[in-house]
Amino acid sequence: MIRFEDITFRYASSEALRLDSVNFEIEEGELCLVVGPTGSGKSTLLGCINNLVPRFTGGVRTGRVVIDGQDTTLLQPRELATTVGYVGQDPLAGFVTDTVEEELAYSMEQLGFAPAEMRRRVEETLDLLGIAELRSRDLRTLSGGQQQRVAIGSVLASSPKVLVLDEPTSALDPIAAEEVLAMISRLVRDLGTTVVIAEHRMERVIEFADSVLLVSSTVQHGETREILAVSPIKPPLVELGTRMGWQPLPLTIREGRRLANPQRRAWADEPPGLPVPTPRDEPKLTAKDIIVRYGPKVAVAGVDVTLHAGEVTALMGRNGCGKSSLMWALHGAGRRDGGTVSLGDETRISLVPQTPSDLLYLTSVAAECEQSDQEAGLPEGTTLALLRRLVPGIEPEAHPRDLSEGQKLAVVLAVELAGNPQVVLLDEPTRGLDYGAKEALSDIVAGMAREGRAVLIATHDVEMVAQTCERVIVMAEGEVVSDGPTREVLANSALLATQVAKVANPTPVLTVEEFVHAAG
Amino acid sequence: MIRRYLLPRPLHPFSWWGWAIALAVAASSASNPLLLLGIIAVASLVVMARRADSPWAKAFKLYLWLGVFIVILRVGFRIVFGGGDGPTILFNLPEVPLPTWVRGIRLLGSVSLEAVLTGLYDGLRLATIIICVGAANALANPKKLLASLPGALYELGTIMVVAVSALPQLGDSLQRVMRARKLRRSPEARTRRQRLRVVETIIVPVLSDALERSLSLAASMDVRGYGRSGTANPLDRALGLALGLGAMSLIAVWAYRYLANAPDTFVLGFPVLSTALLLLGLAAAGLALWVSGRTVQRTRYRPIRWGLAETLVVASGVAAALLIRLIARYGDATALFPSIHPFTWPELTLPLLGVLAIAALPAFITPPPYAAAPRRQPA
Structure with a gap:
């Protein structure tokens, strides 16, 4: 044809x-x-x-x-x-x-x-x-x-x-x-x-x-x-099949479960040891009773959130459930009709919006970085160096509009991180990113957490959440529906389970790495 | 038969425009405030009864307010600057002395009933005409109106629809960018240059957004076959252009002669040269549209057909306008133009009531528009 x-x-x-x-x-x-x-x-x-x-x-x-x-x-x-x-x-x-x-x-x-x-x-x-x-x-x-x-x-x-x-x-x-x-x-x-x-x-x-x-x-x-x-x-399922040497490669969850049958039986007798999240007790941001409303519509209905140092938290839920509104309210640049947000002393907060390119308006990446240095009062070249560290290989002379979605996001992240914020909010950063760019983002996020920052990511991407986040908050109609360690929230959910979790169910294995590791 | 006739359907937009223009003509040839208020009431009644559920239908209220504003403005002008003064002084305001070289204008001073009434009648007439246009706008979907134009004017419709849908999108991206701007710690704008820079930070993302969107719209229109049929050959295009220009010049000359009351030979009460110019101009315009439209092979989805209801609507408007003319010529002209010097109460005579009743007929004898579809709030 x-x-x-x-x-x-x-x-x-x-x-x-x-x-x-x-x-x-x-x-x-x-x-x-x-x-x-x-x-x-x-x-x-x-x-x-x-x-x-x-x-x-x-x-x-x-x-x-x-x-x-x-x-x-x-x-x-x-x-x-x-x-x-x-x-x-x-x-x-x-x-x-x-x-x-x-x-x-x-x-x-x-x-x-x-x-x-x-x-x-x-x-x-x-x-x-x-x-x-x-x-x-x-x-x-x-x-x-x-x-x-x-x-x-x-x-x-x-x-x-x-x-x-x-x-x-x-x-x-x-x-x-x-x-x-x-x-x-x-x-x-x-x-x-x-x-x-x-x-x-x-x-x-x-x-x-x-x-x-x-x-x-x-x-x-x-x-x-x-x-x-x-x-x-x-996709993770095919990746799992390749790594486990399954033949033929599973394309559906049903095929995957059939192939994983022996493994699951083995795990039923002897549950595998899975990594346990480290307990966090150093709150960087504490928010109480956050309310956001647009006229009669309540976007966020009295939400309490605490973000800890070194912890990456995912914020999930369908479109229009109040994720963005909550993020903007936490940051302070958006609407907040009630509640308090307390940050630690000297703590800065940064938000990367859904369309990162809205923040870019100069004609080259280098100019954006210089502008950012000036804004934050940093020595010249700090932002550009940070950008190089985050994602190497972006031409400083390139026009921001010509970059790929992932590169644009990296530039905005560099600009936002230059001021050394202790709390970073990312509003749907994975939108339009492919697997490679998502992996790069995961690395950047993990790096931020290691430096002791608190990170909150709004996303729909369960695979990304399973790989990067320790904790998941699920929202619906402006309220928090569940809030807990990633493994608990994702593995027990029908809709939010990763492909690997569906294959491994009831053993709460979330990622390919974990599966292969646990299978020995 | 009657049941079928009364099934809900939108009427041809030309019919509503014809009716409304006829009402406006009727309003322009009378100053009786009761009649004018009656026409406004009739227009409102028909709009309430037969408008569809669309944004422009809701704009009728704005036209009513515009009418009120015009009346207030007219009366206010009369009070402040005078004109049409009479002997019945209502109240005295302190007059502001003006130098002698601005003769004919006075500022404040004594306000006469006649001046206020002249302003009121004048303003009311203008307001009625504008409200009639508003009624047409509310009753006829402007997009359907453009879609009913000849094929040659199709592009005009496309441009309007694209522009109308681009505006809210521009607003959305402006809002988004303004919000995002708060996230960057921009230094306070102190000097003029810095303030210009702030504008730049908003304009650049919004415009590049708009540009990108228009490119993808153009691509989308192209892949869906836009411009595939109806590319006229150069000869046709030149012919269409020449005819169009010719038509415009002929009509321009006619308009000049008409307004200048140029001398003309009359045959059977018709000015020969003027009529010939007008007819030739219209014919050339029609031919131009036909020439540039004949290669266009587009079709229309669910075109609105001209039916009995449309004819009735136009007929009711034209009948009302004609009746007013007949009353002015053969009947009681003072009913149309109640005297201000000396003041007499305006009256709504039986013939005038008849005019209003005829004009209001479309509210009852036409099929209703589609019932309002349940609308969801935009997310």
């Missing part, structure tokens, strides 16, 4: 090839998962399918793209609208109209569908995506998951042969992401549309993927297990 023949691509400004003679063929009705580290050219590759690259991005592309037997190499993206449906990361940024129904019809209006046909297809799409009750709603009032479903529906309505999805869940919380991915899997099964999807929640897609396209220095395409075995990035 999709055939790339010797595709090579580079941006006009640099000699480095982003894609180097890529060859592969995706069959009709196949679901192909595209994996690879951020910055490896996944989006570039996806954009090549409907010629957004290079038509929209600029650059030089050679080679041929053949879709459904037709050579599409030279066509404009708009000419391919009936062949390739393309959905990007941020649904809201791609909406042209303002109600659900009109958005679904937009593409068909452009393509000149007959009104009766258009009406029928809109109705069908509404049902197919389960959004019929939202039909006349304003797109901006929808939740993230609903928005992404509408975005997918708006390209599906004109029934393209190929559906290209570029990280459709990267801006969503896990429940909304689940919603969208479940819908995609149903579409593949029911409609047999050819789907090419880049997705960093790989574990949710691999079970129904027919093939995997691994984009790193070279591009490999092949059967799911084959490629995952050699992939540098794999």
Whole structure:
């Protein structure tokens, strides 16, 4: 269905090839998962399918793209609208109209569908995506998951042969992401549309993927297990399977549990010794009865929090449960309608917001660092040195907007840490980060804790929490639902358990490392 | 049949605009405050009965307040600067002496009933016209209005929708950046340069955000086929442009002649040259739209069709306006323009009541709009 023949691509400004003679063929009705580290050219590759690259991005592309037997190499993206449906990361940024129904019809209006046909297809799409009750709603009032479903529906309505999805869940919380991915899997099964999807929640897609396209220095395409075995990035379950030498590699929790059966029986007789968190008793921040309300809506309903020196705490809960509001209230820059926050003497507090790039406004990384030195009254070069230590390899001359999400976060972290805050609050730092960048972040966070800082991370990423955090606070509707050691909170939860915990249940093993270690 | 007619549906936006403009014309040819208040009441009644649940429908209140403001302003001007003075002095204010070279204007002084009434009547008339426009705006979804325009004007609609949705997003990112700014310990802005810098720290992230968003919007429109059909060839485009310019010039000349009361030959009571200019101009405009729109192959999702209800709405407005004209020509003109010198009480005569009743018909004889959908609060 999709055939790339010797595709090579580079941006006009640099000699480095982003894609180097890529060859592969995706069959009709196949679901192909595209994996690879951020910055490896996944989006570039996806954009090549409907010629957004290079038509929209600029650059030089050679080679041929053949879709459904037709050579599409030279066509404009708009000419391919009936062949390739393309959905990007941020649904809201791609909406042209303002109600659900009109958005679904937009593409068909452009393509000149007959009104009766258009009406029928809109109705069908509404049902197919389960959004019929939202039909006349304003797109901006929808939740993230609903928005992404509408975005997918708006390209599906004109029934393209190929559906290209570029990280459709990267801006969503896990429940909304689940919603969208479940819908995609149903579409593949029911409609047999050819789907090419880049997705960093790989574990949710691999079970129904027919093939995997691994984009790193070279591009490999092949059967799911084959490629995952050699992939540098794999979901924890596959990682566990590789490390334990399980054959065939488990792709679902069910397969994993079956393979781990002997191990679990052994643990039932003799529970493994698991690391116990060190007790902390040096509070850096004590907050009592924090209340935040926006008009009649109560965002944070009387929450008590204590953060200890050297402790990394995770703050979890669905979107809109008050995590951000609590963080901003703790920091003091946000709204606080009640309660007290007491910091130790000489204790500074820092907050890294959800969109770190909001804090960057100068034209180079070096300038940002200098500005930060001035702001904190530090000797020149402190922030830049700190940044080098956090993440080596960022060009000081680079424009902050050109950095990857992970690098931007590192710059903001360096700026914030330069003033030596004793309490650091991170609001969803893992959003948009791949496994590699998350690992780097974990190291930075662990380093901060070792230096005796108290760290609070709001996140949806259970794997990250299992690796980095000692303690977990779960919020719902502005209240704290549970607060305790990570192992207790995660292992006992159906929703928050890590993949490894699900495999090892009832033994509370959370990470691959722990599993391998405990298994001896 | 009647049941089907009364099924909820939105009416064609042109019909509401036609009705509202006719009401505005009626209001502009009378000064009777009771009639004007009646027209305002009719407009409000129809808006209340037939508006849909949309943000612009709720803006009608603002038009009412604007009307009140205009009346107050007009009356206030009369009190402060005088004009239209009469013998009935209401009260005396200390007059501010002005130099002789500003003759014709006085500041404060004695305020006459006639001056206040002239201001009141004038202001009320202007307010009524504006409220009529507001009613049209509340009743007809502006987006649907643009969607009903000929294909050649399609781009205009797209631009408006994009702009309308970009504004709140710009507001959101501004709010976010302002909030994030508090996190960096910026030194106090003392000098002018430092203050400029503060502005820069807000503007740069907001604008780069907006730029990124517009790029992704453009990409999204492109992959969904925007601009795929309807690329006119250069000849068509040149022809359309020439016709459009021609139409504009013809209509401009007509407007000039009309306003300047230029001499003209009359045949059967119609000015020949002016009418010819107007008709030619309109024809050229129509042709221009047709030429630039004929290559466009877009279709519309659920277009609103012109039906009986639409005709009735326009007819009720036009009938009201015509009746006012007939009353002015053949009936009791003093009912329309009650005298101020000497003052007589304005009256709402039976024919005027009839006009109001006809104008209010759309509130009852049209199908209702869709019931308000339950809306969720934005998260």
